[in-house]
Amino acid sequence: MSPVMNTLVFEDFKPGRLGSFGPRRVTREEILAFAAEFDPQPMHLDEEAASRSMLKGLSGSVWHLCSIIMRMMCDGFIGRTASLGSPGVNELRWLAPLRPGDELMLDVDVAEARVSRSRPATGIVTFRAVVNNAAGQALCEMVSPIIVRRRDEAAAEQAG
């Protein structure tokens, strides 16, 4: 596992704006496919039932939206980060439904970056991610930490 030269390490993440990622278009077909496999509630699968639901129209599973956010974060920066995984999600708020055809943009801030007490060769970077549709309406806000290797450790690995 030799990190490439531009791999982002813990020290690269400072509190503040990280960036905007996307757009990512979500099709009706993928909404139906995810719902059929993991969340087969009528509001995610059937137009008629969905029109009578609280969300008033076909909407994507919230777990689908979370998974899409994960992919947008991977494509945006985690894919080139010395990421060691995530212990969880502190808080997640679903603000508006995901609709077929939505073009999503993801805005990411670094909320906090601190060295891990239990694993001093790593740091914990907490991100605040907000996903918006093309109209600028926020669909979901997530606060989530990931564990990132520190620079010294990455350098030692490269040397070794």
Next chain:
Amino acid sequence: MRFFEDIEVGQRRELGSFTFAAEGIKKFAAQFDPQRFHLDEEEGRKSLFGGLAASGWHVGSACMKLLVADGQRLAREAAARGEEIAIWGPSPGFRELRWIRPVLAGDTISFATEVLSLRSSSSRPEWGILEARNTGTNQRGELVFSVLATAFVPRRNSKS
């Protein structure tokens, strides 16, 4: 599915189990979470996870799948008794999602849900708000997943 009035704090339901095969782990990861430890056995072994590990979003989605299946089972039972079926609403979010231990290829996770709190919705009087702790436990009895999830649950005699 049950109505708000039929639910009590502390009620627990076993939701069944889900086995994470290597192929399924890689397929989900390739689509939503293409980090090396979710895609390749050798990379997984070298990672903090110690083996090919399922994306945390795959684990959460599997829990959702079993929650929906359990709700559909309850709905069929209610229909067989000639009772009215409660159709649950969407979730406004969750908090304290914890990926406590890795879910590795071949692991079978048993999921359960326990009602933590019930309150009325001030903005939507025909709905109640339920908070539940959903958990996943592996075949060795170790807790691997936990989340405090919120959902809108319909009240029995409110058709407004």
